[in-house]
Amino acid sequence: MTTHYLVLSALLFAIGAVGVLVRRNAIVVFMCVELMLNACNLAFVTFARQHGNLDGQLIAFFVMVVAAAEVVVGLAIIVTIFRTRRSASVDDANLLKY
Amino acid sequence: MGETITFWVLAVVSVSAALGLVFSRKAVYCALMLGVVMLSLAVLYAVQDAPFLAAVQIIVYTGAVMMLFLFVLMMVGVDSSDSLVETIRGQRFWAMIAGIGFAVLLALAVGQAAIGDPAGVTGANQRAGGNVPALAELIFTRHVFAFEVASALLITAALGAMVLAHRERTRPRPTQKDLAKARFVSGYPGPLPGPGTYARNNAIDMPARLPDGSVSELSVNRVIARHDVEDGRLPDDPELAEAIRQAAAEEEEHNASIAGPKEDR
């Protein structure tokens, strides 16, 4: 059963990574990153059961704390740039090309 | 057996929701799909003897994080759907290939590893008298420093949101008296004239005529006027069309004054 859970987590992680690469809306890109973090948590919880120690569950808990803080900062930054440009597309963020 | 059924149902649900997150064009759908993934994972945590995490997942992720996402989406405009134009040619194709390759690699790596039967966390839970006390013991002993340092993250997040979003008032707030004065000074103290709906048309975008027969451009909503001009829906009467065009031009000007950031400042 462990393998099943791990394959599921790997799939979710890969889908999230593809989403980051193909989506253009900064908020959606960020949601895909959150999907990746969730996939990591599933792997941690699964491995915790596999090894019979609670470190994995504990790490998953910390990941949630970190993700919550990250979401606040990230969305604040995205809202700021939206207010300036009226667009949340990463394509419009192209001033730094050389 | 029960676990197997739960797993397969939720696996299908969460993977299709994840795919929906990547492929649906509307950002709000994406957020809802992400919510579905998070809820399914919460159930999978509960199945895997992690009741505390299941609760935290629902409270923190679906409760707080997803709400924040939705909140921001509503703020920046729900209709902000993604463009499907590729800016880098072939990027989407290669990203897919890379993603599929990556997924296969990860799945093979996981499948290859000779993983035995799970030890189960029941023992670890029982030693401390339950899942929550067992986690508490770990948090407050071995990983106490990580726990303390996480507070720095939370302070940073609060401070960051304040810095980026809190706008200090640089001018005194206009009182009712100021507003009333400004209104009379503007030369048009009354309410704006209503649109010409039902006078000659049944549309709200038609300007009204004043008692002397002249067209009042103040009577059309500028935003609607701009849409009319953009979509070419102007009335045949040249006088009315001119009024709508003027209102649209005013709207453009207004927009430019808000969103026209000066470069190199």
Added chain:
Amino acid sequence: MNGAIEAPTIEYGQLMPMLLVFGAAVVGVLIEALAPRYLRKAIHVPVTLLSLAGAFALIILQAVRDGVPEQASAMGAIAVDGPALFIWGVILVLAFISMLLINDDDQFVAQAAAVPGSPEEEDAVAQGGAHTEVYPLALFAIGGMLLFSSANDLLIMFVALEVMSLPLYLLCGLARRRRLLSQEASVKYFLLGAFSSGFFLYGMALVYGFAGTVDLGGISSALASVGGQDSLLYIGVALLGVGLFFKIGAAPFQAWKPDVYQGAPTPITALMASGTLVAAFGAVLRVFWVALGNLDWDWRPVMWAVAILTMVVGAILAITQTDIKRMLAYSSIAHAGFLLIGVIATGDAEQNSGSLSGILFYLLTYGITTVGAFAVVTMVRDAGGEAGHLSRWAGLGKRSPLLAGIFAFFLLAFAGIPLTSGFFGKYAVFAPAVSGGALGLVVVGVISSAVAAFFYVRVIVLMFFSEPAADGPTVALPSVGTAAVVTIAAAATVVLGVFPQPVLDLADQAASALFIR
């Protein structure tokens, strides 16, 4: 229930430098909350600078009085060993001088929430508004750097990574001029940073699945005892590597560096280019030497490729740049490649401590020179802010020979010309690498330094041997802080270039006992 939890032991004495920095950051937040606006800066500056200096003094006290601890502190979460103390010292020195730059007025936005170019912004500028929140944010970032470089398990490393990064994401977006560029840099840095920390985390999950623990020492001992799950380990290590390489800006994960360095306010760029790089190398060394030291035959070939690619990309792309900050960013990428040579050159204990001491010395010399170079960049100004474009720097040597001379000297130090600190830095890393069997890498390193030197010399020629433009940039009269930064950096570059022995000895001493497990 079986009673109360036994209280953990925390070695407050050993952790005091880091706790002091975090404490000062919290005090900074309280100042924001309680002090009146006109007093805030006057309180922040002494609190920030004194806490950094105090933390540095505590490190020296610790090293002289108590010696280096033999065991990990805080229940095994943090390793305050010789290299950690040295790296802490380096980070604090770099943070202190970067902080002098941050103090400089006119670098940070008057009101971040006001849309650029709007009447609100003009009002805020006219009223002299300033975000004094940058002080606590920078202190949090510095505290995160200290923690990142001394983490003894992967969990604390991950938390430290975020503690270090989140304030930097925010600070990147607060430039006073060219605000659109700055906000864009912030979004890019944030999205890519979060993406890479996702990879770090999945790598951590797989390594945890392999070893059953995230303790670096525990992972090391699991390498020998666990069998049949190598695929988990290899993929896990690769993903951990992606996260760490992103932070040091190694190719092919370097793309964020030029954009972010260019867009961020220059004092923050100085802090990132020096402090973050030092801290990230501390973490790289811990992961690859402490946890995966016995796996070096497996990661070495990959690391070779990454190091070569990083040096080549850094050196060659630097040539095509036309913006001074982007050029320094590519130079920082190339330097990350040189440092990776040191990471690869492992062997027996003696070899390891030689390489480690070289890396420590290089980090110090490179960091100080970088802060100095960015300090010079803040002083060359146009009407619209800093004059970034290289063509604007033409003839600077005729208009302001002293400043141009100092900048030329920093560039020569980057190139590794003898009599500058850069020469001994490169020598200290390359010499152990040759004895460690990484001769090929050293050859690539020397060639790419030569390529980079070509570009540095071109900038120097541009500054001294071409006619200044009529409407060229002015050299701002430096504030006391900026002048002090340039002086300190120039002096350190000279002293470490002429008389490096005491510091080399100190690095040797710090590296002699290697990392504790």
